[in-house]
Ligand code: AMP
């Protein structure tokens with residue numbers, strides 16, 4: 209598999225350190241509010257990456273943290289603690305907020321068919337690990353104590369800005385006008401490993417440490433949680449593009465200084481989903497959530513399809529119109545699959561399927577080109593050498609990566625058509641030629657029942673569409689009062 213490695217800034221062949229075993233780490237959500245659909249774009253694309261690796265036979269172990277402590281309003285060390293902000297907003301305790309929004313996050317993931325990682329670790333579970341890492345960093349001279357807090361000393365590193373070549377003077381990130389700069393820092397780029405003395409006297413979660421009662425900085429959790437579950441070497445680390453700096457830059461600084469060797473070779477970053485008026489943000493009052501999509505009548509999987517239609521390394525603009533287009537595409541796709549017969553009793557032809565599987569894999573291998581992978585579905589549907597059983601087998605196979613409920617959605621559609629045809633049959637007569645093959649007769653009957661229902665509802669466009677569809681297959685219709693008869697040319 210080949211994908212873009214943010215660390216080397218080029219597409220590279222992915223080679224895990226140990227055979228086919230992949231250790232994969234994902235920065236999890238900060239659980240002070242619902243995830244917005246931008247956050248979920250990142251998790252959808254990371255889910256596809258994980259499933260693509262599994263599709264190719266890799267044995268993946270994936271770990272995700274849950275940030276329930278230490279993430280301040282800016283990604284640097286300034287502003288209010290996000291969890292405290294959530295607790296205050298809802299008059300609940302920080303732990304109640306964390307539990308509620310962790311559950312809400314996984315409920316959203318389930319609706320989007322995002323697989324839960326093998327290990328999910330809340331940051332508050334690993335305090336001893338942070339204390340251990342900070343102690344070692346202090347011992348090795350990579351950290352210092354100032355004003356009661358412990359800071360990472362970025363001047364000790366040969367190269368701190370590993371993803372980009374910022375100069376310290378350009379460091380505007382996190383510096384907002386309403387917060388005072390932290391004068392304890394020796395260098396602007398230094399960051400907090402452990403807070404004891406801070407502006408947040410009312411911090412709800414505090415733990416004892418060799419440096420006084422306090423709480424960890426945000427970045428240390430990912431370095432420690434990844435080491436705890438995946439060991440000293442990590443193959444693949446993912447997150448949204450905003451995580452690259454300062455978060456991932458700081459993770460690398462901590463982990464490599466602690467370990468004394470290179471830590472993670474491949475970095476995968478998903479670009480942002482934006483609204484047409486700019487960045488998506490949880491602090492801007494009402495924001496776009498999966499629940500909001502559902503309230504407006506959208507199937508969350510339509511949003512998944514919308515994400516897969518674009519490349520993860522391009523920013524994506526969300527509009528309702530764009531989502532409506534995805535609804536049309538999804539319905540069209542399911543309708544085409546529903547037209548396949550799942551009951552032929554034939555075994556799929558695995559030999560004939562193989563080149564289609566290889567083609568699909570090539571799409572994924574090419575920097576996770578999900579738009580191409582979606583077009584491979586149409587290649588299957590159009591495949592002249594494939595029977596229905598093989599087509600359905602291939603679509604199920606692709607869906608282990610795409611997770612769009614292709615087969616389930618189509619089955620539901622078939623069932624709905626049958627129910628409609630049964631109710632229409634009561635007062636709508638459909639006459640087939642006596643010598644019609646049973647399989648064809650059943651297919652045509654279903655379509656004509658749908659057409660009868662459309663006519664009852666005065667949906668002439670749909671009625672004509674079905675007539676044209678049948679005509680293309682050489683079937684002529686003759687309407688009469690209370691029914692229709694058909695003949696095959
Ligand atoms: P947070 O809950 O703020 O820690 O963010 C969770 C994940 O969502 C991180 O990987 C972020 O990089 C990612 N993220 C944040 N905003 C967006 C966005 N607008 N589009 C895509 N991913 C985002």
Ligand code: ZN
Nearest residue numbers: 235236430455
């Ligand atoms: Zn992280």
